[in-house]
Amino acid sequence: MHFLLLAISALAAGSFALPSVDHVEHEKRDRLPLGWQYHEKLQSSEVLPMKIALTQSNLDKAEEFLMDVSHPESPNFGKHWSHEEIANKFAPSPDSVDAVKSWLAESGIAPERISRSQSLGWLKFDATVAEAESLLKTEYHLYKHSTGKPHVACSSYHIPKHVTRHIDFITPTVHFDAKIPQAVAQPVEKRAPTTTAAAGHPVQTKAALGIGAPSSGSLPKKGAQINIKGLIDELRNCNQFITPNCLRALYLFPPGVTANPQNSYGIVEYTPQAYLQGDLDLFFANFSKNQVQRTPILASIDGGIPQTTMQGFQYNGESDLDLEYAMTLINPQKTTLYQVGDQVEGASFNDFLDALDASYCAGDDPLQDATYPDPYGTAEQGAYQGPKNCGGFTATKVISTSYGYNEADLTAAYEQRQCMEYMKLGLGGTSFLFSSGDNGVAGNRGVCIDPVTKQYNDGSSGIFNPGFPSGCPYITSVGATQIVPGASVTQPEQACETVIYSGGGFSNVFALPSYQSTAVKSWFTNNAPPYGAERFNNSQQTRGFPDISANGANYVVAVTGQFAKVYGTSASSPVVGAILTLINEARLYAGKGSVGFINPTLYANPGALNDITQGGNQGCGTPGFTAVSGWDPVTGLGTPNFPKLLAKFLALP
Numbered sequence: 205m206h207f208l209l210l211a212i213s214a215l216a217a218g219s220f221a222l223p224s225v226d227h228v229e230h231e232k233r234d235r236l237p238l239g240w241q242y243h244e245k246l247q248s249s250e251v252l253p254m255k256i257a258l259t260q261s262n263l264d265k266a267e268e269f270l271m272d273v274s275h276p277e278s279p280n281f282g283k284h285w286s287h288e289e290i291a292n293k294f295a296p297s298p299d300s301v302d303a304v305k306s307w308l309a310e311s312g313i314a315p316e317r318i319s320r321s322q323s324l325g326w327l328k329f330d331a332t333v334a335e336a337e338s339l340l341k342t343e344y345h346l347y348k349h350s351t352g353k354p355h356v357a358c359s360s361y362h363i364p365k366h367v368t369r370h371i372d373f374i375t376p377t378v379h380f381d382a383k384i385p386q387a388v389a390q391p392v393e394k395r396a397p398t399t400t401a402a403a404g405h406p407v408q409t410k411a412a413l414g415i416g417a418p419s420s421g422s423l424p425k426k427g428a429q430i431n432i433k434g435l436i437d438e439l440r441n442c443n444q445f446i447t448p449n450c451l452r453a454l455y456l457f458p459p460g461v462t463a464n465p466q467n468s469y470g471i472v473e474y475t476p477q478a479y480l481q482g483d484l485d486l487f488f489a490n491f492s493k494n495q496v497q498r499t500p501i502l503a504s505i506d507g508g509i510p511q512t513t514m515q516g517f518q519y520n521g522e523s524d525l526d527l528e529y530a531m532t533l534i535n536p537q538k539t540t541l542y543q544v545g546d547q548v549e550g551a552s553f554n555d556f557l558d559a560l561d562a563s564y565c566a567g568d569d570p571l572q573d574a575t576y577p578d579p580y581g582t583a584e585q586g587a588y589q590g591p592k593n594c595g596g597f598t599a600t601k602v603i604s605t606s607y608g609y610n611e612a613d614l615t616a617a618y619e620q621r622q623c624m625e626y627m628k629l630g631l632g633g634t635s636f637l638f639s640s641g642d643n644g645v646a647g648n649r650g651v652c653i654d655p656v657t658k659q660y661n662d663g664s665s666g667i668f669n670p671g672f673p674s675g676c677p678y679i680t681s682v683g684a685t686q687i688v689p690g691a692s693v694t695q696p697e698q699a700c701e702t703v704i705y706s707g708g709g710f711s712n713v714f715a716l717p718s719y720q721s722t723a724v725k726s727w728f729t730n731n732a733p734p735y736g737a738e739r740f741n742n743s744q745q746t747r748g749f750p751d752i753s754a755n756g757a758n759y760v761v762a763v764t765g766q767f768a769k770v771y772g773t774s775a776s777s778p779v780v781g782a783i784l785t786l787i788n789e790a791r792l793y794a795g796k797g798s799v800g801f802i803n804p805t806l807y808a809n810p811g812a813l814n815d816i817t818q819g820g821n822q823g824c825g826t827p828g829f830t831a832v833s834g835w836d837p838v839t840g841l842g843t844p845n846f847p848k849l850l851a852k853f854l855a856l857p
Contacts (some may be wrong), residue, residue, distance in 0.1 A: 227341050228368060231615055232360035233378035234658070236347070240355065246344045248334035252356065256304060256327040257372040257621065258296035266627050267717060269293070270678065273631060274801040275719070276808050281857050282797045284633035291563055294628065295324045300370035307367050311339050323563030340374065353580075373617040424525055424606070424642075426517045427703065427769030430760065442693040445769070446759045448491050448532045451779055453693045454755060455814075457786055457846035463536045464792045469785040470600035471500070471526045471778060472556055474607060475545040478510040479523035486762040487528040492535055500527055500541035503597055505559040506551060506576060507588025508543030517763050525761045525770050526606055526778045533782035537789060540600050547586025548578050553605075553673070557625050562595025564625050599634045601788050601798040604781035606639045606774035608707075610647040611672040612660075616713045623676035623714065630801035636679045637781050639773035640750040641671045641707025645740070645837075646823030655738065665825040668709050668740040674749040675711030677720070680803055681749035682777040683708055683839050684756025685816055699819025699831040699838045702757040703771040706750065706821045708829060708837040710740055714747040719804040723835035724748045731832045739826065751803055753816065753839040754779040783844050787853050799853050806841055810834065812849045813842035 236242075262269075272280045285293075301320070304327060309315060318329045333344050340361035347355045361377045373379075430445070442450035452458065473479075481499065488495040502510070510523070531539045544559070545551025558565035581587030611619065626636050643650045647669030651660040655667055674681035684700035687693060700706050716724055728744050736742045754776040761770040788798045799805070806813065816839040821828040831838045 226364050226366070227362040228365045229360055230363050230368060230371065231373060231378045231617060233357070233615075234359075240347045240349050243346045243348045243354070246333045246346055246356065248332060248337075250333045251330050252333060252336050252344070252376060254329050254331050254336060255375045257374070258300050258304065258325055258327065259370050259372050260294040260325065260624065261297045261300075262293055263624060266294075266624060267677075270627055270630055270801055271719065271804060273633075275804040276852070276856055279857075282633075282800065283857075284797060284800055285631045287561075287632065290628045290631055291323070294624075296370075301327070303367050303370045307364055308339075311335075313339070321563075323565075325563060340377070342377070344376075372621055373615070379615065379618065424521055424770045424772035424774040426521060426763070427758070427771060429766050429768045431767070439693050443687040443689060443691055444758055446687075446755055446757065446775075448529065450693055451529075451533065451755065454687075454697070455779075455783060455844045455846050457533075457783055457844075460534050460537055460786060460789070462789060462793065463538065464789055466792050467537055467785065467789050467798075468540055468600035468602075469530060469534055469537065469781060470503075470540045470542055470603040471530050471781075472542045472544065472603060472605045472607075473508075473523045473526065474551045474556075475508050475543060475547055476511055476514055476519055476550070477522045478512070478520060478543070479527050479541075480510075480512065480515065480520050480764065482765060483520065483524045483762040484528060484531070486765065486767075487524075488532070490762075491528075492532040495531060495535055498531065500531065500539045503540055503542045503559075505542060505544045505593050505597060506549075506555055507546035507578070507586075507590065508551065509547075510541070510543060511547055511586065513547070513586070515764055517768070521761070521763050521770060522606060522774055524763050525759065525772075525775055526604070528761060529759070529775065530604070530778045530782055533779065534785045534789075537785060542597070542603075546578055546588035548581035549575075549587075553607075553622065557622070559593040559595065559597040560599050560629065561625065565592070565594030599629055599632065601633065602635045602637070602781045602784045603629075604637045604777045606772070606777050608638055608641060608648075608674060609672045610651075611670045611675050611711060611713060612647065612653060614672060619672055619676070619713055623673065623678055626673065626676055627678035630678050633798045633800040635781070635784050635799060635802055637682055637777045637784075638673050638679050639707075639777040640674045640681045640683045642684070642704035642756075642772050642774075643707060644705035644821030644823035645669070645709050645826070645828040647671065650823065652824035663824060667738075668824055668828075670709040670711055670741075670749070671707050672713075674707065675714050675747050677714055677717035677747045677803075678801065680751050680780070680801075680806075681840070682773060682780050683750035683753035683821075684773045684776045685753045685819075685839055685843055686755060686757035688818070696814065696818070697755065697816055697843060699753075699816055699821060700756045700771075701819050704756060704773070705823065705828070706753060706756070706838050707773060708750055708821050708839075709748070710742070710837065711747040711749070712741050716745050716747055717803075719807045720748060720751075720835075723807055723810070723841070727832070727835055727837070730834075731830070731836065733827075733829060735826065739824070748835070748837050750837075750840040751806060752780060752813065752841055753843050755843075780844060783846055783849070786846070787850055790850060790854060794854060796854075796857065805852065805856070807835075809848075809852050810841050812845055812852050814845050815842040 342358040342361040576592040577589040578587035645668040650663035652666035683706035685697040
């Protein structure tokens, strides 16, 4: 999100305990999210619900564990772990629990005041502001959002050096992902996964959530309305109008035939984004006639429903696009819709992950994440009055998400913890796909980072702005291509340069994974651009993205009763997910399991994809990166070649 510089010391008088010699800074925030303002110093007698996220065990072996079940050369490929095996392997060690409890006791927090979460990953206790400030060598303030919502935070905090390796992070502290009711969100221009006004250093700040709000920027871009007469089942116009048959022709995959009950494909949508059944039926009537009146399987999380109160492209474009293509391409296999969040608070990625894993849910903070029953509205206003969904929902074999953040919006600790949750889901056999963004090397809405102020600028200059979760090495990041103008559907595609540019670049948080090392280092050796560290992380030590791409331009989509052309990696990710679902269908009928985390197999078999060598992803006043032979930070390894990918995955255990 965009942030304003903040000098806390100048805003409020008062002193706090200075860090002692053995205390070190654990997290820091330099700026406030847009819409938040300093209100007042908290009274020392106020009580805060403190939560300490304990460092999980065996995280240093996470990649090793995942590669063991995901690498094509591993004898354990496909032997995915159970939920219980995953939980036990990563539970915090007794040493971590003892070390943190001892520190708390020495600081005056008696053992009987401390409880441990059911997931075993969190220590919880109530503390007065005075106690918390003394404990963390900081000062707490009350902030207010323009909507009137209050939030408690500090600008930084310190902990003893000897416990730093036992603690991921502490709340409430520097984090600003407090929920803002969607009803007050102001609609803005579409697509560019999410941002607000001015952000800074990539590892300093967390963003206010509400990923599905029109103001989040997480929507595809809308083109002109069109008359589809004459386009039905036509392949000669694919360079101007993408339809399901165009995609089948591009990537050589057939219509679905079977529906194995063990197979499943999930699409995630964040309220108020919602599909309209009339739109699905209009699309199906023209492109998949036997699906008219077919609906996705609804998995309602935290009161999520396909709302119909607010309509228009900014509310229906994303969901209509995702479901029309996902459902058509895998038919007769069914599609699960994870609809996350009510109509008042909305939802975050954490809310979705909470529903899949109760142990992750245990880390939610009432000052930061959704609170249920929803205190910000009534049932008549769409506020969910039931308990928060912690666990109870099953992850489908493939999950596609067409939303994302700037990596600069969030703290490194927050991103790393969420990334590890994706790793765990991969261990369990789920393929997690995220769209890579629509603004090339720039961030959401085309903004870049000023090298001096570390704030977001207008995108005409500055440091490249990579996305999250695309930078997480345990998800598959999906970029965008297009048919070359004037070319046929049988000719090679290029990187998307129509309306949107494929998001791509290098993380400032996540290390280069082993499965990608050769591809990334080869790119730097043979194709490095004419600019360096002043523009992007060229250390050759961090994760590059995307991993794979699919067409992202000129999609024919039915939205609010009319057909329109739609653009974005929002389209690309569901298409790749559909192809993986068809591959899973074949593996299941062969008596094998799901493909799970696909990146190691992709990078070990680049010949199973269509290499893209034309186009680029401009941004920040530069040409960005260029699509070249082999992997590149524009289109990744290329687009799917279904027959080759199917053969590779069927040959694996």
